[in-house]
Ligand SMILES: Nc1ncnc2c1ncn2[C@@H]1O[C@H](COP(=O)(O)OP(=O)(O)OP(=O)(O)O)[C@@H](O)[C@H]1O
């Protein structure tokens with residue numbers, strides 16, 4: 001940590017800046033005054049929905065224009081008001097890696113995407129190939145030139161999005177929850193990569209993240225936006241996390257493990273034992289996309305009242321596994337049985353009633369124009385009365401902090417709100433098994449523990465819960481963890497027995513949770 005000892009030279013000055021999505025509603029953030037300096041690494045924190053992503057888009061001049069929003073005050077970049085830059089000019093100076101990397105791509109293959117970026121900044125054709133090769137190596141994606149972007153795993157996409165932005169050689173880099181889709185070791189490597197790029201090029205970096213632990217070594221300064229859209233804190237990390245704990249807890253911000261005296265997620269619940277009633281059995285299951293084998297002879301069971309986590313590196317086949325468990329994909333060999341009956345023999349409607357499924361990308365799930373319609377879509381199909389529907393939807397909106405957004409379009413919600421809505425839509429009735437792909441991604445400390453409380457309550461009542469997750473603090477609370485490695489089951493057992501297997505953790509690109517590392521005095525161990 002450099003404790004603000006770098007030479008302070010203003011790069012981006014935010015002066016009395018306020019922003020509204022619509023007239024006649026309260027501003028999303030107001031009277032912000034803050035200066036981001038050259039060669040400085042700043043972390044921006046705040047509860048889900050406070051406006052962090054929106055602020056990032058204001059800083060590089062895309063908002064308010066792109067959303068017909070309203071802004072007052074000014075933002076000055078290198079001494080010049082950002083409104084005075086030509087269209088597209090500022091996006092080269094201030095590069096953003098978006099929260100959802102899919103929203104950033106416009107070409108089919110990795111090479112075309114990166115070449116498109118270089119052509120836009122008029123790089124000579126002869127140089128393009130070498131520049132792409134070099135940047136792919138820098139982000140650990142060497143040899144992926146011909147891969148189709150939509151076929152990459154979430155983590156692989158994130159690295160390509162970073163590569164595309166770095167090609168522009170920006171003076172400032174904004175990273176919006178950049179490690180949310182990465183496996184634990186890739187996440188750490190990504191942070192090290194950002195550190196190296198920052199040091200080599202002395203660029204200014206603004207990171208938006210809910211969990212700061214692994215960034216602590218790198219960040220100079222932390223800003224916190226409060227729920228009412230004001231700058232609640234601006235301090236060096238150690239001062240902030242030791243002296244302002246109460247404020248941070250009130251604002252729903254995760255305290256890094258080093259500073260937190262809160263119980264770990266695992267300590268929060270009285271563990272309930274799963275029953276021996278088998279809900280789902282997976283036997284010798286194999287699956288390929290075209291000739292590419294993704295899963296090979298996978299076998300495990302899921303029991304009533306069990307909390308099972310599927311973990312593994314980016315691209316290991318976890319999301320594919322979950323879709324096979326839901327009957328959204330069909331196995332090439334082997335089978336998945338629900339109550340000893342193959343999924344293929346179930347009627348679609350009966351299957352959907354018994355298995356709830358939440359996609360990795362919430363947007364893949366939304367089919368209506370409002371939060372309320374999204375929550376009641378399934379209920380309407382099942383003939384639930386208007387009165388019951390209203391009550392159930394109101395309860396879910398309350399529980400998942402979505403009440404103010406009842407009539408909002410699901411696509412306009414913040415990343416964390418979208419995630420909560422997609423989870424809430426499968427909770428309108430209680431199926432036998434709930435399959436969630438990264439349900440806690442993008443959540444602040446408060447919404448994570450509330451969501452886990454909700455899910456643990458369902459588990460205690462007998463619902464089987466399956467999470468695909470990269471969050472090892474959450475994996476630590478599971479009854480059973482299945483680790484996939486290159487499409488095969490590399491481990492199945494309790495979290496405690498997994499944490500003892502250092503070699504396996506390393507090979508599967510997993511890490512012990514912070515609380516376990518802390519107990520062993522290895523909190524900042526690079527890999528484990
Ligand atoms: N295009 C839009 N139109 C209207 N409202 C929007 C739009 N985009 C975001 N919002 C609203 O602005 C608020 C802030 O969203 P934003 O994505 O900036 O929050 P955030 O702090 O980044 O949240 P998270 O941590 O969940 O990603 C949310 O309440 C969201 O519903």
Ligand SMILES: Nc1ncnc2c1ncn2[C@@H]1O[C@H](COP(=O)(O)OP(=O)(O)OP(=O)(O)O)[C@@H](O)[C@H]1O
Nearest residue numbers: 151152153154155289313314315316317318319320
């Ligand atoms: N529609 C598709 N067509 C072809 N290949 C695909 C498709 N979807 C995924 N893949 C490939 O299958 C492999 C497994 O992908 P999957 O999304 O299941 O991995 P994952 O373990 O969930 O990864 P992550 O943690 O990054 O989300 C990856 O190599 C991916 O590139």
